[in-house]
Amino acid sequence: MMTGRFVGKVALVTGGSGVVGRAAALAYAREGAAVLVAGRDADRLAEVVKLIEQGGGRASAYPVDVTRSSDVAAMVAAAVSRYGTLDVALNAAGVFGTVAPLADYPEDVWDDVLAVNLKGVYLSMKHEIAHMRAHGGGTIVNVSSNLGAHYRRAGASAYVAAKAAVSHLTRTAARDHIADGVRINAISPGPIDSPMSLRPGETRADRDARMRESLPIGRVATPEEIAAAALWLSSDDSSFTVGTDHVIDGAATA
16 A cells, blocks of 8 residues: 655665665655666666656666765766755665685675675765755665674675675664754665575575575565565654664564
8 A cells, every 4th residue: 555655755766776676666656756766777777767657656767886976976966956855765776796705705796795785875875965964854774684784694795794884884874864854774684586585596486495494484575575664764654763774584583
């Protein structure tokens, strides 16, 4: 059920070509927001915008490299230029990297994972907050992971390190800027119905069978379930919720 919580609002979604960003962009639009959908894959961004427009919503695509400060600043400026302001940001851009023991982990892959997953969140918040605190405030939700501060996986050192840092960066930024009217939180999803939840050579049926045995809830999350949590955190429904990291993982870390 859509409630119109974002009517008259402007939302920015990074990682808009990924499964969580796509689901969130569609949900923000259905609830009335104008959405700037940002990410690396221009073709997939265009698909999201087309779906939003077919549903009667307003959206535009913005190709961006979140590891470059000038690109991120221009992205925020584009949201303001096209729609008049920026009220809500969901920072969902992320990459998993590779799986290898730490001693064998490729340095270039490590650098890319930390740059996108951690520096990208830092730069996104830096420029989003700069606009929001000068224009009456806003809300930011960062997409972390249950892999990191809450749970570890062998062979995923770069991803785990970056996401643990995002969880703690979110809390620190929230304390820094709540007095500016900028409310910041994080979500930490577990396995989602996406290519990232598949092991090498694994089919979706194989994965689903594995999850029935290994995850207490017995299945992966849908992207829409994760997006619903992000929308709640960025809406007035959660107005007293600040600096939290909501774990959404089917009891994997309970």
